Each structure stands twice: as C-alpha cells, then as structure tokens.
Amino acid sequence: xxxxxxxxxxxxxxxxxxxxxxxxxxxxxxxxxxxxxxxxxxxxxxxxxxxxxxxxxxxxxxxxxxxxxxxxxxxxxxxxxxxxxxxxxxxxxxxxxxxxxxxxxxxxxxxxxxxxxxxxxxxxxxxxxxxxxxxxxxxxxxxxxxxxxxxxxxxxxxxxxxxxxxxxxxxxxxxxxxxxxxxxxxxxxxxxxxxxxxxxxxxxxxxxxxxxxxxxxxxxxxxxxxxxxxxxxxxxxxxxxxxxxxxxxxxxxxxxxxxxxxxxxxxxxxxxxxxxxxxxxxxxxxxxxxxxxxxxxxxxxxxxxxxxxxxxxxxxxxxxxxxx
Amino acid sequence: xxxxxxxxxxxxxxxxxxxxxxxxxxxxxxxxxxxxxxxxxxxxxxxxxxxxxxxxxxxxxxxxxxxxxxxxxxxxxxxxxxxxxxxxxxxxxxxxxxxxxxxxxxxxxxxxxxxxxxxxxxxxxxxxxxxxxxxxxxxxxxxxxxxxxxxxxxxxxxxxxxxxxxxxxxxxxxxxxxxxxxxxxxxxxxxxxxxxxxxxxxxxxxxxxxxxxxxxxxxxxxxxxxxxxxxxxxxxxxxxxxxxxxxxxxxxxxxxxxxxxxxxxxxxxxxxxxxxxxxxxxxxxxxxxxxxxxxxxxxxxxxxxxxxxxxxxxxxxxxxxxxx
DNA sequence: GTCCTAGGTGTAAACGTTTACAAGTCAGTT
DNA sequence: AACTGACTTGTAAACGTTTACACCTAGGAC
Numbered sequence: 001x002x003x004x005x006x007x008x009x010x011x012x013x014x015x016x017x018x019x020x021x022x023x024x025x026x027x028x029x030x031x032x033x034x035x036x037x038x039x040x041x042x043x044x045x046x047x048x049x050x051x052x053x054x055x056x057x058x059x060x061x062x063x064x065x066x067x068x069x070x071x072x073x074x075x076x077x078x079x080x081x082x083x084x085x086x087x088x089x090x091x092x093x094x095x096x097x098x099x100x101x102x103x104x105x106x107x108x109x110x111x112x113x114x115x116x117x118x119x120x121x122x123x124x125x126x127x128x129x130x131x132x133x134x135x136x137x138x139x140x141x142x143x144x145x146x147x148x149x150x151x152x153x154x155x156x157x158x159x160x161x162x163x164x165x166x167x168x169x170x171x172x173x174x175x176x177x178x179x180x181x182x183x184x185x186x187x188x189x190x191x192x193x194x195x196x197x198x199x200x201x202x203x204x205x206x207x208x209x210x211x212x213x214x215x216x217x218x219x220x221x222x223x224x225x226x227x228x229x230x231x232x233x234x235x236x237x238x239x240x241x242x243x244x245x246x247x248x249x250x251x252x253x254x255x256x257x258x259x260x261x262x263x264x265x266x267x268x269x270x271x272x273x274x275x276x277x278x279x280x281x282x283x284x285x286x287x288x289x290x291x292x293x294x295x296x297x298x299x300x301x302x303x304x305x306x307x308x309x310x311x312x313x314x315x316x317x318x319x320x321x322x323x324x
Numbered sequence: 325x326x327x328x329x330x331x332x333x334x335x336x337x338x339x340x341x342x343x344x345x346x347x348x349x350x351x352x353x354x355x356x357x358x359x360x361x362x363x364x365x366x367x368x369x370x371x372x373x374x375x376x377x378x379x380x381x382x383x384x385x386x387x388x389x390x391x392x393x394x395x396x397x398x399x400x401x402x403x404x405x406x407x408x409x410x411x412x413x414x415x416x417x418x419x420x421x422x423x424x425x426x427x428x429x430x431x432x433x434x435x436x437x438x439x440x441x442x443x444x445x446x447x448x449x450x451x452x453x454x455x456x457x458x459x460x461x462x463x464x465x466x467x468x469x470x471x472x473x474x475x476x477x478x479x480x481x482x483x484x485x486x487x488x489x490x491x492x493x494x495x496x497x498x499x500x501x502x503x504x505x506x507x508x509x510x511x512x513x514x515x516x517x518x519x520x521x522x523x524x525x526x527x528x529x530x531x532x533x534x535x536x537x538x539x540x541x542x543x544x545x546x547x548x549x550x551x552x553x554x555x556x557x558x559x560x561x562x563x564x565x566x567x568x569x570x571x572x573x574x575x576x577x578x579x580x581x582x583x584x585x586x587x588x589x590x591x592x593x594x595x596x597x598x599x600x601x602x603x604x605x606x607x608x609x610x611x612x613x614x615x616x617x618x619x620x621x622x623x624x625x626x627x628x629x630x631x632x633x634x635x636x637x638x639x640x641x642x643x644x645x646x647x648x
Numbered sequence: 649g650t651c652c653t654a655g656g657t658g659t660a661a662a663c664g665t666t667t668a669c670a671a672g673t674c675a676g677t678t
Numbered sequence: 679a680a681c682t683g684a685c686t687t688g689t690a691a692a693c694g695t696t697t698a699c700a701c702c703t704a705g706g707a708c
Binding site: 029031 | 352354396411580
C-alpha cells in the first residue's frame with residue numbers, strides 16, 4: 001500500500017525497500033479500474049496549429065505536474081461529431097476533459113454529448129450542461145484596440161473578420177463594432193477573412209486599392225494582420241503613417257515584422273490554470289457535494305501591446321538584452 | 325464483443341444497437357488491464373518550449389490518430405532522474421514511450437532505467453539498451469551551412485555554440501569544425517552560448533567589437549542567430565554585406581527578421597513519423613518475434629533554407645500569396 | 649435413429665490493484 | 679490469569695473487461 005493507512009511505519013518501509021529492489025511499479029490500469037481514478041486529464045483541441053495550442057499545452061503540463069496528473073492530448077481532426085468518439089475512446093482512461101470548442105453553434109451540437117465526464121470548455125460561447133466555459137474577453141480586446149486607435153486620432157477604422165462560425169472571431173467583430181459605435185463613429189463593413197495570412201494579404205490589397213482608405217485596420221488575428229501588413233507595404237502604403245494595423249493573439253513573430261505589430265495579448269496561461277484548477281476540484285469532489293462554483297463567470301481580460309504598426313513612437317522591440 | 329470473433333452477424337448488430345441506446349462505452353482501464361494494451365503512447369520531452377515541441381506533437385498526434393492510439397504528453401521538469409518516476413507513473417497506462425533526451429550523457433544515465441516499455445529515443449546520442457534513436461543529421465546541417473558560406477566566398481567563419489552537454493549542439497559544432505577543416509581553412513574558436521536569444525546578442529556584441537571580424541557567423545540555433553543579428557545591426561554592421569549570419573531550426577520568426585535569416589530546416593515531422601511507426605511495430609509484435617529492425621540507422625537529413633542574412637540575392641520572403 | 653461435426657452461446661477465470669473485514673497479536677488493566 | 683482494547687496482519691471480494699472452454703443446438707451422413 002503506497003498510500004497511508006494502518007500499517008506500522010517500519011513494515012511499510014520494508015515493503016517499499018523490497019518494491020525498489022524488485023523494480024516494482026503499480027499497474028496504472030488495475031489501479032484505475034478499482035479506484036475509478038486515472039489521474040489523467042484529457043485535452044481536446046480543434047486543431048494543433050498556432051501559438052495558442054503550444055502555450056496552452058505548456059501551461060496545462062505545468063498544472064498537471066503540480067497536481068500529479070497526466071495529460072492526454074488529442075485533436076479533433078474532423079467534425080465536431082468526433083467529440084463523441086473521442087469521449088468514448090477516453091472513457092475510463094481519463095478523469096476529466098478540457099475541451100476547446102470555439103464555435104458559435106457549440107451548445108446545440110455538444111449538449112447531447114456532455115455529461116459522462118467532468119468537463120471544462122475553452123473559448124466556448126457559454127456553459128453547456130453545467131460544464132463551465134473559461135473564455136477570453138475577445139470583445140474587450142477589440143475594444144482596447146479601438147480605444148487605442150481613438151487615442152491616436154484614428155477615426156476611420158475597418159475590421160478584417162475571422163471565419164464565420166468561430167466564436168472568438170465573432171466576439172472580436174462584435175466588440176469592435178460596439179466600440180466604434182459608442183465612439184459615435186460610422187461602422188464600416190467588415191472585410192471577410194478566415195484567419196489565414198493569405199486572407200489578410202488579400203484584404204490588404206483590397207484596402208490599398210480603394211480610393212477612400214481607412215486610417216486604421218484591426219485584423220481578427222495576427223496571421224491576417226501580418227499578411228495585410230505585407231500587402232500594404234508592397235502597395236507603397238506606409239504603416240503606421242498612412243494606415244495603422246493591429247492584430248490579435250500576440251504571436252511571437254509580430255515582434256519581428258516591419259514595423260512590429262500592435263496586438264492584443266490573450267491570457268492563455270491564466271485560462272489554462274483556471275480550467276485545470278476547476279477540473280481538479282470537480283473531479284475530486286465527493287458524490288454528495290455540489291459541483292464547485294464556476295471558475296469566475298466573466299471572460300479573462302486581455303492586454304494590448306502597442307508596437308510600431310500603430311504608433312511610430314512606440315518603444316522599439318525590447319532588445320534581447322532585456323527580453324524574457 | 326466489439327472485436328470480431330465467432331458471433332452471428334445479426335446478434336452482433338443487436339448488441340451494438342443496444343449499446344448505442346444505453347450509451348454504453350467500454351471501460352478503457354478494464355480493457356487495458358486484461359489485454360495489456362492501452363492504445364496509448366507517451367511522449368516525454370525535456371521541455372515544452374520552442375517550435376520543435378509543437379511541430380513534433382502535431383505530427384505525433386496525426387500518427388496517433390492514424391493508428392487509433394492516444395497520446396500522453398509530459399515534460400521533464402527536473403533532472404533526468406525524473407525519467408524513472410515518469411516511466412513509473414506511466415506503467416500500465418501506456419504501451420510505448422517516445423523519449424527525447426538530447427544530452428551527451430544520456431546513455432550512462434538512462435541505461436539503468438530503460439527496459440520496461442518499448443521506447444524510441446529522440447535526438448539521443450545513440451541507441452540505448454536496444455531502444456533505437458531517431459536523430460537529425462545535425463553535423464550534416466552544419467556542413468550545409470559551411471558549404472553555403474564557401475560558395476558565397478566567405479572563408480573566415482565562426483560558430484556560436486549551444487549549451488555544453490547538449491547532443492544536438494555538440495553535433496552542430498562538430499560538423500561545423502569538420503567542414504571548415506576539410507575546406508583547408510583555420511578553425512576559429514567557438515563563442516560559447518546557451519541557445520538563448522540573449523546569448524546570441526552578447527555574442528554579436530562581442531564579434532562587432534573585435535578588430536578582426538569574421539566574414540560569416542553560424543549560430544547553433546535560430547534564437548541565438550536572431551539575438552546576434554540584432555546586436556550586429558545595433559553596432560552598425562551590415563548583414564550580409566559585412567557579416568553573414570545563419571542559424572539552425574528554421575523557426576517561424578526567421579522569415580520576418582531584417583534581413584530574413586538563413587537557417588537549417590530540421591526534418592521534425594519525418595522524425596515523428598519514424599519514431600511512431602517503429603514504436604507501433606515494436607508494441608504489436610508477438611512475444612516470440614524479434615524486435616523490428618531499427619528505423620533507419622542514419623540520422624535524418626536537413627535542408628538549408630537560404631535567405632537574405634547570408635545572400636543578398638536570396639529571393640525575398642515568399643509572399644503570403646503563395647506561402648503555405 | 650444415432651452419431652458426428654460445425655457453428656453458435658453461456659460460463660468462469662483472469663488481469664493487478666484497493667478496501668473492507670475478519671482474524672490475530674500483544675500489552676495493559678482489573 | 680483472564681479480559682479488554684488498540685494495533686497490526688491476512689483474506690477475499692470487487693472493479694469491467696477479454697478469452698478460453700465447455701456446452702448446446704441443428705443439420706447432415708451413415
């Protein structure tokens with residue numbers, strides 16, 4: 001017995017010593033079978049691209065270590081229907097699930113599937129079946145960008161939208177629109193996009209070709225902002241003197257673009273912690289107890305990082321001397 | 325019985341239908357206990373930073389899906405001794421292990437621990453206890469850089485080394501030295517580094533301050549190359565006109581530095597596939613059979629990506645129109 | 649009609665733990 | 679010396695599957 005119970009301390013020591021010698025390690029499956037605990041958390045992501053994924057995993061790995069848990073990572077290669085299959089595959093092998101579902105229709109499509117295992121949703125449009133959702137304040141981030149634009153005197157702004165159906169993207173668009181309207185400015189029609197660098201590039205070309213250009217551009221993610229920046233530069237448009245550009249996500253490369261890109265930094269690490277902590281609580285609660293209170297209802301705040309693409313005076317990229 | 329055996333097809337159908345209705349899912353732990361197979365592979369990495377980690381995970385996730393396996397991801401937070409603990413935690417929960425151990429002394433320190441579970445080593449200095457090692461041709465990559473430098477007419481080269489004790493780093497240094505020597509050129513002493521951007525920055529400052537500057541710099545990784553580039557630029561050294569700079573890893577940001585950085589592209593995806601394929605074979609073999617032949621003994625070849633930091637004439641960064 | 653065979657079905661053991669419980673030991677108290 | 683109590687130790691059931699095996703049924707051959 002590796003736990004603690006009612007054995008004399010010396011006999012326990014003897015057992016442990018023997019175990020050491022025989023190279024004995026308890027069999028996880030047998031243990032999981034009888035205890036009903038696998039000490040493992042599943043992380044299910046819609047895809048494994050971008051910095052979001054790696055930073056999240058990194059953070060969750062930290063949490064897992066701290067709680068003595070293992071991390072089972074998997075991605076949804078196909079449809080959301082695959083969630084069912086994944087949850088099945090995972091049953092009995094996992095105590096809880098962290099599920100990222102950044103889709104507007106997540107509720108309708110997931111509701112029938114969630115109930116077997118304690119689950120935390122990431123970037124979902126809201127709690128589903130009592131599973132809490134840990135979200136980022138996308139709208140707030142967009143608002144920060146608009147406020148920054150206003151403070152710089154940029155009044156004619158346009159948004160390059162993310163893929164329709166994506167919850168984060170529509171929140172960013174919504175926040176942008178609301179903030180512009182609140183400022184009493186006319187709202188330009190969004191330029192459609194799909195988060196790809198190429199979409200941003202095309203959007204940039206489109207904007208550069210217009211006779212009436214906006215003063216500032218807010219792209220729904222950094223990928224598109226980078227593509228847009230490139231198109232503008234190629235077209236001879238000066239950034240930020242002629243047009244300012246801001247993105248969302250604060251991915252590593254934005255420090256290196258010419259000029260460096262202003263971007264909204266999402267609280268990914270914090271998200272990971274909140275999701276994990278709640279999950280651990282939910283998994284460990286006794287059958288009688290009520291589910292733990294949600295991991296703060298409100299979305300987690302973002303941070304605006306101002307760089308040269310919106311403000312010429314922004315401090316140069318922090319040199320390697322001090323960075324990190 | 326979900327497998328196939330000797331039941332009439334209609335009774336099987338009936339069973340499956342009932343299972344569907346009752347929302348039955350087999351219990352993974354119980355199944356693992358009796359079959360001795362968990363359909364899960366562990367991935368153990370020394371740390372979760374950098375692009376290497378995310379690309380590898382992404383690739384392994386693909387492989388895992390293709391083979392109907394799950395992926396248990398964990399990192400070594402402390403010493404290599406933690407490997408033992410990790411392998412213990414994992415016993416019975418995992419059929420095989422992909423273990424990254426880029427340390428020169430891996431053999432000595434790991435040999436006593438490896439034998440319980442089929443294991444593939446990643447970037448290890450060689451096979452250990454019959455566990456094959458899937459490695460990158462670091463020395464070959466360094467050689468490619470030197471050959472490129474020579475073709476550009478750069479004859480006075482210096483290497484910014486990676487952390488001592490790191491296998492990849494020492495292989496890169498070795499390959500560099502060998503190639504320079506083969507070319508009949510004198511070998512400059514390496515500038516010490518630790519893979520950090522700051523170390524590269526300091527190295528760059530050091531080089532810029534020397535009276536006799538080298539014509540070309542090969543940094544052991546891109547991080548350092550980026551830092552070095554920054555220091556050189558700050559010091560008023562023109563790249564590549566005065567000094568050329570090349571890195572290793574081909575991380576995403578090197579496309580965006582000023583000028584874009586020449587770098588050695590490692591075959592990470594291929595590594596993942598080879599490691600996984602071998603592991604699956606090893607796990608599925610019958611007790612009698614011999615272990616499958618190693619996943620090609622020789623290290624996987626790298627690709628040199630020439631950019632503006634070593635060759636002014638290099639094509640500009642492929643535009644977003646065509647990239648990806 | 650009996651026997652054999654083939655194909656299908658039900659039963660029970662086993663996987664390696666945990667945990668509850670019964671049984672045992674020993675010292676201290678009356 | 680016997681009883682009580684506090685500890686310790688051994689035993690057995692249970693977790694949810696798989697798999698081997700014995701059993702049963704039906705159909706064909708002699």
